[in-house]
Amino acid sequence: MDAVHVHMTNTSNLPVEALENEYPLRMDEYAMIQDSGGAGRTRGGMGIAKQIRAVGPGIVFSARSDSHTVGVAAGVDGGRDGRRARLIRNFGTPQQEELFSKTANIALAAGESVRIETPGGGGYGAPSARPQPRVAQDVADGKISAEAARADYGLSA
Incomplete structure (x- = not known):
């Protein structure tokens, strides 16, 4: 399953509208991470x-996490590992800065942002065993990039 939030204990999946109504915050993006x-x-x-x-x-932003520096969701029976989590301040700007997994009391000025990326899950079974139509559908759905489809699954078109 995609976008499962259970590995983030001690946090809630507060609806965007409630967050923006309650705090001086704006959710610029809430999406699944390709690849x-x-x-x-x-x-x-x-x-x-x-x-x-x-x-x-x-x-003021603070975070406590271990999955940014140690461990990943391991692939099983030939599957590949999931991607590591990340915390990024001012993502996509010249001031972009990767944050440590344990960070506290970072004062954000108006307009600054923090991007929280949760880890991806590990794959199961050899990538070459995934049916090509399912790989093509993953590309069409934006779940994997065309580059990953070629490199990881051998998709030719």
């Missing part, structure tokens, strides 16, 4: 990206 699930006969589940921007002063 984050490990390749396999059964593809690993995709991780989630949440990019949250401060729209006013006084926002």
